[in-house]
Amino acid sequence: MKKNLLLFVAGAMIFATACDTKKVEEIKEVVEETAEVAEEAMEEAAEEANLFADNPEGYFGKVIDADGAKMIDEFATDMEGKDSLKIKIQAVASDVCQNKGCWMKVQTADGSMMRIKFKDYGFFVPMDITGKNVIFEGLAFKDTTSVEDLKHYAMDGGQSEEEIAAITEPEINTSFLAEGVIVLD
Numbered sequence: 001m002k003k004n005l006l007l008f009v010a011g012a013m014i015f016a017t018a019c020d021t022k023k024v025e026e027i028k029e030v031v032e033e034t035a036e037v038a039e040e041a042m043e044e045a046a047e048e049a050n051l052f053a054d055n056p057e058g059y060f061g062k063v064i065d066a067d068g069a070k071m072i073d074e075f076a077t078d079m080e081g082k083d084s085l086k087i088k089i090q091a092v093a094s095d096v097c098q099n100k101g102c103w104m105k106v107q108t109a110d111g112s113m114m115r116i117k118f119k120d121y122g123f124f125v126p127m128d129i130t131g132k133n134v135i136f137e138g139l140a141f142k143d144t145t146s147v148e149d150l151k152h153y154a155m156d157g158g159q160s161e162e163e164i165a166a167i168t169e170p171e172i173n174t175s176f177l178a179e180g181v182i183v184l185d
Contacts, residue, residue, distance in 0.1 A: 071090055072090065086139055096128075098127055102118065103118070123181075137178060139177045
């Protein structure tokens, strides 16, 4: 009886150890897979972060060239009747976010201002480029800017409290999401 009991306990221990070994192996596999995914994600993030690190001076975001850039005066005609348009434009920077360079504005042919934001908030432009020629490439689209966002942009642009308080209506306008910008002068 003792012998049977010992055999039973030994068998149970072997079975338990085998089950634990199987679970340990499963856990190891999951940990290794998770580590691989995490490593790939970190490599992609590092690559993305370094994507703009080696840009030539005057280039921000994706390195673009000036070839095929339309003058801002031609933009309205190209955008006419469309909700969005992939395009490259040359214009003069009229205003830039004075907080960190996370947006800029250019004046369109009709005198209105078009805000240019940068794809995935992935790059900024220098805050001192107002009055300089720029080329930017990306997507122009019809947009409604909320009162809250307009007030935020006004603060970033350095406007006074009175000017900010006077903003009470949303704006319907054309916005631009740029993948890359060149500051020409």
